[in-house]
Amino acid sequence: MSRRSAVKSARKAKTEDPSGIAPRQPCPCGSGKRYKACHGSAGGVVDIPVARPFDGLAAECELIALREFVPSGTAVLPLAEGDREITLATVLPMAAAALIRADGVAYVGLQVQTRSNDVSRDLARAVRWALDAKPGDVLGAVGPETDPGDKPERLQDLLDPKATLEPTVHADFGWWMPEGSEPTGEVALSLERANGAILPTERIGAAAYWVDAGEKAHLRWVRPEPEDDLLAALARLHARGELGLGDGSRYAGSFRAHGLLVPVWDLDRELHAREWLTGVEELGARIDAALASLAAEPLTSDERRARDGLLGRQITIR
Template identity: 85%
Template sequence: MSRRSAVKNARTPKAPDASGIGPRQPCPCGSGKRYKACHGAEGGAVDIPVARPFEGLAAECELIALREFVPSGTAVLPLVGAEREVVLGTVLPMAAAALVRADGVAYVGLQVQTRSSDVSRDLARAVRWVLTAKPGDVLGVVGPDTDPGDQPERLQDLVDVDAAIEAVVHADFGWWMPEGSEPTGEVAVSLERANSAILPTERIGPAAYWVDAGERAHLRWVRPEPEEELLAALARLHARGELLLGEGSRYAGSFRAHGLLVPVWDLDRESHAREWTAAVEQLGTRLAAALASLADEPLTSDERRARDGLLGRQITIR
């Protein structure tokens, strides 16, 4: 082979493999490496972990909240072209992946054990299953063997990606049962156990939830912004003394879940959840202004120190 041909071939990009990901693209597992040096390498894992499974959905933040920390909640899934309404539930009886109640109401569970590393794909599998299931049918665990065909879908393929979801928080798990019916057997035991573990929770803003954890209450707020930008904006507010929600509040830190950051505030539990609603709205306004200012105003030295302090109060749960 001539030198010119060798150079030409070296510059020709390789086509994507069966996964549809080009070798020089970032690996979807979130490692920061190129696909060819990570899960696309010879002997790499076939089941690629997806770091941000709900990316591209307007409901991303609410889905993360319902999956990670809302104890009892439901939301109608904005399916496209489906004849049956499907309701997302945080937890289903016996931690089922999906079920159809005796009255025909179809549920898909969010807080479930899965057999793959893509939560979005597993949810799509459960949705496809429940669309054709009969009253009384239960899907215990979802995984690759649940696929209805050769082309696995993701949740983004089944819903209106621009549609928000209306999350409803419940005081208990009574919604498991059709109106007027009484639980029996394993369902009754599961219902009693689930109700006893509930932490009082209220939704006080978009993807913002007040939780009574016992000695203190908390605000957990799933934010859609890229982590680096959000941390910079939080640091700007912190340096100005504007990161609080008012008297009786303290910024506690943040955790990462499914690719997004969830800031957490400690709150005085003597105040009712609704008493914090206005403070959350005001903080949201200040945070939006801080985010907008980052384009023209780099962080000051004080703000950079504040950011370093916030970084020390982060954990990753998924």
């Protein structure tokens, strides 16, 4: 080896982590920090959090909504293979990871305490368990110890990536029990507590949910676009006075969840959820048009100021 090659190899050994990630690169966890100041630091976490666990799935936005803010909802999972139908659920009794009802209906829960830094991997573990479980079986939690084989799977390995979800939003958690049966013991207590905590919710568009929070109602809308592009489009509409859904609505801000942006609007709660359907459709068309215009029309100074204002109303929850 030449002296120059030896020096380059030595430098590479000093500047590259065993993971193959250069220290000055952004950390894969999505924190915004450099790798050397985050998970690449001394004592950094080996299991790097996956910032966008449902990336690559057409159902990504609905999965995020069901996990983060829909109280009682179900959707049949579009499995790529397997003979058993698996229903995805927001919450199961005692926050179980999965269960098979006495009548054989198989459920996998989304709003559970994760045991790893990859929600997609934990869900895949629960799905694999549910495919082989028997009526009455309950999986309390999942983790590395429940992997069915040597190669851990992710939800992306089990679902049809092009298939969307068609969630059903329920007024309560009565679907926990087979028709005609009555809950007892801990299940009855869990059902009572869960029903008491529900905020009235309706789906009024793709990954768009009306929620009655008491003093006011909200629209929470998980959007699939890259954050910078979506913010620019929202800023363009805001500068034009076109960011609302009509009278009685106001853009409130946004939060980040699992790698995507979720804009939120305050709504007049005196109006029924269905009365906002047209407003959501028209706003969606305006957002699409604004996104399409960005390549040919850079933001104006007024639109850049509007974007800065929108940035100040963001939070990250996952």
